[in-house]
Each structure stands twice: as C-alpha cells, then as structure tokens.
Amino acid sequence: MLTVLLLAAALWWGGRWMGVGRGPRLAVLGVLVAFVALAQLVLPEGHPFREMTGGGPQAWAMLLGVVAVVLVYGLVIARLRDRAVARGAEAAAEAAEAAPAGPFSDAELERYSRHIMLRELGGPGQRKLKDAKVLVIGAGGLGSPALLYLGAAGVGTIGVIDDDVVDQSNLQRQVIHRDAAIGTAKVFSAEATLNALNPHVAVRPYNRRLTEEIAGDLFADYDVILDGTDGFDTRYLANRVAAGLGKPLISGALSQWEGQISVFDPARGTPCYQCIFPEAPAPGLAPSCAEAGVLGPLPGVVGSMMAVEAVKVITGAGAALRGELLIYDALWGETRKIVLKRRDDCPVCGLESGAARA
Secondary structure (H helix, E strand, C coil): CHHHHHHHHHHHHHHHHCCCCHHHHHHHHHHHHHHHHHHHHHCCCCCHHHHHCCCCHHHHHHHHHHHHHHHHHHHHHHHHHHHHHHHHHHHHHHHHHHCCCCCCCHHHHHHCHHHHCCCCCHHHHHHHHHHCEEEEECCCCCHHHHHHHHHHHCCCEEEEECCCECCHHHHHCCCCCCHHHCCCEHHHHHHHHHHHHCCCCEEEEECCCCCHHHHHHHHHCCCEEEECCCCHHHHHHHHHHHHHHCCCEEEEEEEECEEEEEEECHHHCCCCHHHHCCCCCCCCCCCCHHHHCECCHHHHHHHHHHHHHHHHHHHCCCCCCECEEEEEECCCCEEEEEECCCCCCCCCCCCCCHHHHC
C-alpha cells in the first residue's frame, strides 16, 4: 500500500510541478485507484502484486472511506462559506438600497461588511454608528484602544480631549501613538492615526484639559461620552455633566493587573459614577499608573471593552453594562460582575438632584 501511496503522491505533485491542471491529475489518480481496486478483487490471495498493494481490499476500503469523509466535509465547509459570503453581499446591497441618497460609499460598504453581516447590527446599526458622535476623554492607555476601535467601527464623529503630550513611557501601552510622535500633543497624534486608519470618520481634537467651564457645551454636542482618565476630579466632573445632560457615560479604570468598566446612565434609571464612589479615595489609596505601574496589554483589553459598550449603546444591540460593574483580573484570567444600585441621596442623580427631576 505504501508503494501505491508514494506513486500517487509522485503523480500528483509531479503533475503540479509540470503545470498539469487539477482535473487531469485527479483523473490519473482515479485510474490508479481503480486499477489497484480491480487487482485486489481479481487476483488470488498471495499474489505478489496483490501483497505489494495492500494484501486485500479491506485496507483500501477504509482508506477510501476516510478520503470520502474528508472530501464531503470540505464540500460542506465550502458551501457554508459561500452561503455566508452571499448573505453578506445581500445584506450590504439591501443596506445600500435602503439608504436614501447613498450615505455609504462602496468603499464603506466593503469596509463595514462584517458589521453589516451581524444580525444585531446590519445596515441600520451601521447607519447609527455613522451618524453617532462619541467624545473620548483622554488619549492615554484606555483612550488609545477605544479610539482605534471606534474609528475602525465607523463612528462618524469622534472627539478626543486631552492636554498631555506623548512621552517615551506612554508607548508601552498607549498604542495609538508612535515613537515619532514623542513630544507631540496626544490629541494630534491620535488624530493622525485615526485619519490614516479610516478616512471616512471625522476626528475633532481638543488640546486642553476638561474643565467645568467647557464641559457642558462640549458634552452637549455628543451622544456618548467615554471616560478614560485616571484622575478622580475629572471623573466626577464628567459624571456630573453627563448625568445632567442625560448622556450615557462609559467609564473605565485600571490598577496594575485589574480593570473595571461600567455604563453610567441615570437618565435610563441606572446608577451614576458617584452612586458607586461617593467620595474620592484618600491620597495614596488609589495610586495612578505612573505610581503603581500597569500591565501593558491591560488597557487594550479594557479600552476595547469600552468601545464595545459604545457600539452597543449607540445601536441598541445586546445589553450594555448599565447598572453593572465588570471587573477583569488579568493576572488570574478571571472576570466577575457586580450589580450596582442607585442611591436616593446621590447629589448627582438622587431624588433631590436636578438629574433625577429631569
């Protein structure tokens, strides 16, 4: 049997080397197999040729059965793949036909085809992403992956506010920045990367610190706010303003090997950030990444989760992390969820607050 298999391999690969097409090579192998099978059935037991080619038909029957199973499996996989591609093309075509005045170019339909194929998003979901405006506070560890995936996902307008510049120590985890951008304002470095990644989105860089004076007008122009900062003053400010305007706030936090993420949306009955963290911790109890260190890939995991939550909030797909805190422990590869409760005495969204009355 080994001799026949070696001969078949030589015929197949030798024919390929000489430029013989797949069909003729399959025909030659078919003739070889038919000849061997006939010899096994016709020649008497003990015949030298029969012994050299396997000694009996049983081994060949098993081999041919395995080959048949593999071929059928390959055909089924190919059929399923072709069907999936066809459905994706149909969904893209339907999205293009349903959209008035062609809001998506051909390049965009191709770029977002994997989104359009998803039942939970489809053409309408991708349209919502294109029409959405998302503000990211901070272009650092959490903001970097969030910005990249929001841009790649096709969020139409992305704002990013940060007053810092790119430093050598940032590049271990802030993946939106490059070595050549050291000394450049982070928002302009992020803008350049996003423009190179997806020219179909509009990027608005704000090279300044988020303050009480500008937060209200800035947030009012966006649909969803992502907070990727590591300062409690900014977190509480973003929470107050977002809650007051009824904007969902997607907040992430990091500490060495652990990350947290939640969607604070009191306008829809869920707690706000200050419900869960009524006061900032005392100095030293919650050191920053610069003070305690942080695993490089960890912000990528949590920042990508923030982008996922933003897509779900914008499109209505699935269940966003409203009223839940997701904790990811990278050191031990564990995740857990904590249910969050709204506080009636919360100064931001409690019963006596302006947000609650709104």
